[in-house]
Amino acid sequence: MATTDRQARTLALAHALSAAERGLAVIPLSRTKLPALRSPHRDDPDAPLCHGECGRFGHGVYDASTDPARIRELFAAAPWATGYGIACGLPPHHLIGVDLDTKSGTDSSAALRELALRHLFTIPPTVVVLTPSGGRHLWLTGPADTAVPNSAGRLAPGIDIRGAGGYLVGPGSRTAHGVYTTAPGTGHLTPAPCPPSLLRLLLPPPRAEHPARPSATAHGQGLVQFVLGVHEGQRNTRLFWAACRAYENGIGPALLAPLIDAAVDTGLTEREARATIASAARLTQGF
Incomplete structure (x- = not known):
């Protein structure tokens, strides 16, 4: 097992150095896919936000480098690393x-x-x-x-x-x-x-400071009909597009229930419909 881990570490470093030659900045990763080096400030809750200015390793992607010497130092500090991340x-x-x-x-x-x-x-x-x-x-x-x-x-x-x-x-x-x-x-x-x-x-779409809020009746009904007029294989895509337009026009919350009902009518489950509309809300509202 120790030999296998040692081989994995050696291969990870070799692959990381090869990626760096292509201009890709890298960091060592553990088997969990997380950065192998923990933050040097983890035991200090009052430490100021640091992106590596302290000079120590353990700042995730802010440690990433294309310099072979620095990459070797990073991997030497994390001998348990079996992979690498590309920033x-x-x-x-x-x-x-x-x-x-x-x-x-x-x-x-x-x-x-x-x-x-x-x-x-x-x-x-x-x-x-x-x-x-x-x-x-x-x-x-x-x-x-x-x-x-x-x-x-x-x-x-x-x-x-x-x-x-x-x-x-x-x-x-x-x-x-x-x-x-x-x-x-x-x-x-x-x-x-x-x-x-x-x-x-x-x-993220630009956010207007004072967006106009059109009536949900005519425009909203058009979006609902768009969802209902779906063809096979387009249910999620149509629902996502309609929900994006609804939130962009400020009528997303008012149109939530009609869009869900329309999506269910086309064969989606309520859970799938809510997840798709939530994705549209996140996209259009920038969170």
């Missing part, structure tokens, strides 16, 4: 991770395809990392002047986004559930630019 949002790639989860009970790949059809974008050939649970991480790059926030299920159920301040588990990492691997035919690729239409979906 998102940093130059030169400004990485954005699209995490297609399989644990939510939804088909996240289908949800992404539906979003692509609705918003007229395609995912270009890019690096794809396969997770031990059967999920996929798509690597994309963003503009240098745009910070994409982290989110969970905000784009669509089962789709999480790793942006500024977040990290992706790097291929070659060994976790408690297995090893992360690069999908065949994608390891040699450079992360592709995020399609503009998708990028707009990932960013």
Whole structure:
């Protein structure tokens, strides 16, 4: 067992150094996928907010580096590390991770395809990392002047986004559930630019200081009819789109019950409908 752990540590460092050569800043991870080094301020509740200014290790993605000497120091300080994390949002790639989860009970790949059809974008050939649970991480790059926030299920159920301040588990990492691997035919690729239409979906919408509140009657009824006119395979997508429009126009709370009723009529469960509408609310209200 000790030999296996030692081999995992050695491989993790080797993969991390290889990623750094490609301009990807890395940190060591434990088998739990969490940063291997704990905060040096964990026992001081009154410590000021520190992003590594203290000079010590243990600040998560703020420790991330592309410098081989520093990476070796990080791994030497965490000899139990069996994986590595790749910090998102940093130059030169400004990485954005699209995490297609399989644990939510939804088909996240289908949800992404539906979003692509609705918003007229395609995912270009890019690096794809396969997770031990059967999920996929798509690597994309963003503009240098745009910070994409982290989110969970905000784009669509089962789709999480790793942006500024977040990290992706790097291929070659060994976790408690297995090893992360690069999908065949994608390891040699450079992360592709995020399609503009998708990028707009990932960013919080601008919030008006005094938004107009239109009547919920005519516009709201149109959104309900839009949900009811669903075709097979589009129920969640239509409901999500309609709920986004409702919250953007200030009638989300008033339209909650009618949208749920319409979604149930199309075959969704009430629980699924509420989860989709909640995702739309989070997206449009920026939380």
